[in-house]
Amino acid sequence: MATASMPALPSRRLVLADLVPASRARTAVLVALGVLLTAALAQVSVPVPGSPVPITGQTLAVVLTAGALGPVRGVAVQALYILCALVGLPFYSEASGGFDVVFGATGGYVVGFLPAAFLIGLAARRGADRKIWQALPLFAAGQLVVFAVGVPWLAVSAGLTASQALEAGFYPFILGGVVKAGVAALAFRGAWLAADRTR
Template sequence: MSSLTAALGRSALGRPTLADRLVSRSILTDVMLVAGGAAFTGLLAQIAVPLWPVPITGQTLAVLLVGSTLGALRGMVSLAVYAVLGIAGVPWFSEATAGWHVVAGPTGGYIIGFVIAAGLTGWLAQRSFDRKVLGAVASFAAGTLVTFAIGLPWLAASLGLTLSQTLEAGLYPFIVGGIVKTLIAAGIIPLAWKLTSRRK
């Protein structure tokens, strides 16, 4: 194991994540997992229901799965790569958009929030929250709340909205979807842990 990989492991205290159960840890696998997580987020971002100013997308489900699977550090790096490459021109923000104007616009806070949410769900995963359904629900609900905690003030500041307008535009339309995505992720990850445990 290289010194860089060892440092990554030491900086992310806790039990191994699902990714560590599936593949051996190395710089190459870390890079591939980070890139794969960014691409997966970009793919699910294209599953979208167009709404203004914030569309309903599959991004938040991807964030929960990537953070939990990769852990705090790799999860945050993966979502940061997603954001940076999207700013640089890769058309994988929602509805195949790209560019700085997306992050600087009304939805930018959600994209920033994805990085923090992936870190939180990854941190909790490294403490085994994601191995049982109830713990996974708590972890993914927390990650979802973090996304909104950053996204909503950004939305309000970007468009000059009142609190009521912000909630109507940036929260209320997403409550049911957020619950559904939390439950989907909380079904997938514990099941994956069970399957890998049986295989091992």
């Protein structure tokens, strides 16, 4: 008697972290490493004259961790990063931390890491991190999400007008954001090429 074959279910798209052999500790280790990477790149800090917001490597870390880990683990990294700073660990720029820092004038940028990580991770889960021409606008747009939260927060916290907040908290960071998006796009393209060769 002939039996009808079951149609193959579509396989879930992988992010880079899914190439790591599965274990019970894998997610915890990857998230912890993501937090440490974000904290490390936060120490790459350049003051911006006239602005309380420094140029840091944090947004590059958000892009890298979210793209590599996917939406859920990417958000978990940034949520844990915020929690670590709240309890006083020196994980923010210039080795700062604490409640006042997290909810200070620059706090909105870090809060913006959460939706940015989700959107970047979701797009990466759908394969948008694999080709430079897709990854570059994705990673730039992800950073814009950070500024969409951070700039209004800065305006309210520091008592700035909209134009002053843009001058202090957005315009000086445009070039750096494009460079970070390019670095991340090249890194992901290289990582996927290497992964394809080894599979």
